[in-house]
Amino acid sequence: MSLADFRGETLGHQRWRGRDFSGQRVAVIASARETVDIVPELVRTALFVKVFQDRPGWVLPRPVPALGPLRQVAARLHLRLGVSDDWTRRLLTPHPRFGSPHFMVSEDFYAALERPDCKLIAWPIYAITPDGVRTAEGIEHRVDCIVHGETVPLGHDTAVTTKPARQERTA
Amino acid sequence: MSSHFDEMLRTIKDKQWSLADIDWDSPGAETVTDELRAKMTPFMADLVWIEHVGARGFASLAKKAPTPVIEEIYRYFHAEEQKHANAELALMKRWGMLDENDDMPEPNINVKLAIKVLDRYGDSLPLTGLATLIPLLECALDGALVKFLLDEVQDPVCHEVFRHINSDEARHITVDFQVLELIGAGPKHRLLIETIGNLKPQVVLGLIVVFVPLINKMRDNIVALGLPEKKLYNAVKRFATIGGRGEHTRRIPAYHVLKAQAAMIVDRSHPYHRLLADPMVKLTSLIPARLLSKPQSWVDEITHRPVAE
Numbered sequence: 001m002s003l004a005d006f007r008g009e010t011l012g013h014q015r016w017r018g019r020d021f022s023g024q025r026v027a028v029i030a031s032a033r034e035t036v037d038i039v040p041e042l043v044r045t046a047l048f049v050k051v052f053q054d055r056p057g058w059v060l061p062r063p064v065p066a067l068g069p070l071r072q073v074a075a076r077l078h079l080r081l082g083v084s085d086d087w088t089r090r091l092l093t094p095h096p097r098f099g100s101p102h103f104m105v106s107e108d109f110y111a112a113l114e115r116p117d118c119k120l121i122a123w124p125i126y127a128i129t130p131d132g133v134r135t136a137e138g139i140e141h142r143v144d145c146i147v148h149g150e151t152v153p154l155g156h157d158t159a160v161t162t163k164p165a166r167q168e169r170t171a
Numbered sequence: 172m173s174s175h176f177d178e179m180l181r182t183i184k185d186k187q188w189s190l191a192d193i194d195w196d197s198p199g200a201e202t203v204t205d206e207l208r209a210k211m212t213p214f215m216a217d218l219v220w221i222e223h224v225g226a227r228g229f230a231s232l233a234k235k236a237p238t239p240v241i242e243e244i245y246r247y248f249h250a251e252e253q254k255h256a257n258a259e260l261a262l263m264k265r266w267g268m269l270d271e272n273d274d275m276p277e278p279n280i281n282v283k284l285a286i287k288v289l290d291r292y293g294d295s296l297p298l299t300g301l302a303t304l305i306p307l308l309e310c311a312l313d314g315a316l317v318k319f320l321l322d323e324v325q326d327p328v329c330h331e332v333f334r335h336i337n338s339d340e341a342r343h344i345t346v347d348f349q350v351l352e353l354i355g356a357g358p359k360h361r362l363l364i365e366t367i368g369n370l371k372p373q374v375v376l377g378l379i380v381v382f383v384p385l386i387n388k389m390r391d392n393i394v395a396l397g398l399p400e401k402k403l404y405n406a407v408k409r410f411a412t413i414g415g416r417g418e419h420t421r422r423i424p425a426y427h428v429l430k431a432q433a434a435m436i437v438d439r440s441h442p443y444h445r446l447l448a449d450p451m452v453k454l455t456s457l458i459p460a461r462l463l464s465k466p467q468s469w470v471d472e473i474t475h476r477p478v479a480e
Contacts, residue, residue, distance in 0.1 A: 025480075054246065086290075087467040098239045123250045124243075126187040136247055137472075138190045138254030141479045 007130040009145045016147045021046035027133050027141065029125065030149025032057035036106035038147055039118065049118045050141055052125055052133060056092045057100045061107045071103055082110030091122040176240045179346055183247045186342070188335050190258055190477035195265055199326040203266045211323065212268045214396055216276035217389050218316060219259045223473055224285050225308060226252035230469075231293035232301050237353060244346055251339045253472065258332050261475040265328065275473055280458055281385040286466045288377045297368035299354055303425040304382075306347035307410050307433055313340045314406030319398045348413050351426065355419030366424045379447070384455045386436060387448040400437065407433040 003010040011019070016038060025048045028038050035053050042049050058075035066074070076093075083089045092110075094100055113120055123135035132142040203211070229249035236242035263269055269276070278286070293301075317333055317340075354362075368374075394400060411430050414420045421427070435443035 085468050087469045090294075090467075095242065096234065098236075098242055123253075124247055126184060127189075132478075134187075134189050134191070136187055136250030136254065138188070138250075138257050138477070139474065139479050140189055140191045140477060 003128055003146060003148065005130055006128050006132075006146055008143065010148065011145065012148045013150065016042065019045075021145065023047050024144040025050065025142065027052060027143040027146045028148075029133070029146060031055075032100065033102070033104050034149035036104050036109040038149070040106065040108040040112040042147065043112045043115055043118050047117065049112075050133075050143060051113065051118065051120050052135070052141075053120065054122050054124050055100065056094055056122075058094060058103045059092075059109055060103055060105050063105055064103075075103060079110065083114065088113070088120060091120060175349060176238070176244065176346070179342065179349075180240055180244050180247075183244060183251075183342060186338065188254075190254070190261055193258070193261075193328060193332060193477070195261055195328065195477070197328060199328050200265050200267075202325045207323065208266055208268060210396060211266075211320075212263070212276075213392065214316075214320070215259060215263050215266075215268060216278075217392065218312075218320070219256050219263065219275070219473070220278050220282045221308070221312060221316075221389070222252050222256035222259060223470070224282065224289065225305070225312075226250075226256060227286070227289045227293065227469060228252075228301060228305055231289065231296060232298070232305065234294050235296075235298040235301070237298070237350070241346075241350060248343055248346070251343070255336050255339070256473050257475065258336065260473060261477070262326075262329055262332060264475045266326075269475070273475065279388065280455055280460055281381070281388050281452075283460055283463055283466070284381045284455060284458070285385050286470060287463050288381050290467045292373050292377060296374060297365045299362070299365040299423055299425045300369045300374060302347070302350050302354060303423060303429050306344055306351070306413075307407075307429050309340055309344050309347065310410040310413075311403065311406045311433075313337065313344065314409050315398060315402040316393065318402060319393065319396075323397075344413070348417060348420065351414065351420040351423060352417045353419075355417065355422040355426075359422075362422060362424070369425055379451065380455065383448050384451040387444070388452050390436060394439075400439070403437045407437050 021042060022045050024046055026042055026046045027050045028035055028042065029052045030038055032053060032055055035051060036057075036059055039049060039051055058072060059078060060071065060075050061078055064071050064074050079089055079092060083092060092113075112118055121135060121141060123137045123139075125133055126136050127134040128146070129140060132140050133146070134140050226249050229245050229252055233242050233245035233249060236245050260269075260275060263276075264273055317337065321330060321333055354365075390403065394403075407430075410433060414426055414430065432443075435441045436448070
């Protein structure tokens with residue numbers, strides 16, 4: 001997938017680490033494992049962070065030396081305590097049968113998502129435009145910068161459109 | 172069968188569209204006169220809420236999907252129903268049907284009850300129940316409500332929006348019935364277990380207290396606006412015809428129950444209305460909305476804005 005048509009900056013390969021995103025709206029498009037690393041750092045400086053994640057994973061605040069079912073209980077409890085909204089918790093819960101069985105460790109991922117300057121967007125992405133990211137609920141999410149992971153979770157057939165939004169063409 | 176679903180998922184991804192593709196300020200809004208606006212505002216509000224609640228239904232179906240590909244298709248359908256609600260809300264804004272804050276119209280008590288039930292039980296409903304109910308509602312939406320709207324409104328933007336929506340809905344109906352075929356082809360014992368699951372008190376009660384009055388109220392409101400009852404009849408007939416074409420759908424008890432109920436809904440002279448539906452509409456209208464706890468935040472996801480800054 002190419003992000004070449006996006007007018008703003010795109011950052012991958014850990015280039016987001018240590019960067020100052022002051023005044024920028026940033027999209028995070030990465031695997032669940034990478035997202036839990038990226039988001040807590042970005043919210044420290046960015047104006048607004050939009051987290052595109054439709055395939056969540058279980059998150060633990062620290063490594064838990066326990067068997068699978070107990071780890072899942074701990075992860076559920078961490079989610080319950082860390083995220084106040086019922087619907088957001090549902091969006092952050094892996095699919096009961098097809099979700100990832102792996103556990104990730106992040107102490108402050110949920111705290112970052114709870115901030116008013118951070119939003120979880122769980123709709124499937126279908127295109128990158130010059131100004132942002134389009135998702136299947138029909139909305140273009142405008143951003144100044146896209147931070148992406150090593151494995152950008154977009155299907156090989158995801159379109160990259162260069163067509164600007166109608167709003168702008170008629171402006 | 173699985174290759175059908177793979178191909179359908181590819182088509183769904185290829186056919187995505189956005190509210191930003193539509194020129195919401197182009198001429199045509201003036202064709203909606205004051206008289207038409209007054210008549211159509213409650214209809215559009217109901218339509219937006221049907222799509223919005225339908226979206227939530229697909230979110231529950233995704234949890235129950237039999238395969239990962241169907242799960243992904245349902246996640247797209249969840250988003251697409253939300254897109255339809257967003258686009259219809261944008262039409263309401265274009266036609267001056269929203270208040271000064273551009274807020275979503277308040278749902279009636281029956282919609283609020285449906286939201287409550289979906290929040291509480293949606294994810295635990297058996298697959299066959301929801302998977303049968305949704306195509307019935309989509310046949311009614313596609314075959315009756317949308318056709319009525321397009322007959323009444325001449326605004327070219329409305330027709331452009333509904334070309335997209337109808338194209339999406341055609342795919343939804345195709346997949347809905349393919350999934351019913353898949354379920355119907357399953358072993359008898361699984362169908363039996365699913366059927367027993369559908370007889371859980373919360374499902375039966377939900378059907379009587381929520382679904383029956385919700386649909387009847389909308390049915391009567393829309394017929395009062397001028398929707399010919401023949402169109403409703405044809406929509407239900409379509410549900411029976413497409414389901415009847417399948418080799419295995421007829422093995423699903425929920426399909427027969429909903430088909431029979433739909434036939435009663437469209438026939439206003441049937442005792443179903445006098446003995447069950449009308450009393451339930453009256454009874455539910457007495458429920459104070461404040462008794463229902465705050466809905467989950469998906470209700471606030473709707474927007475008429477094509478671009479989120």
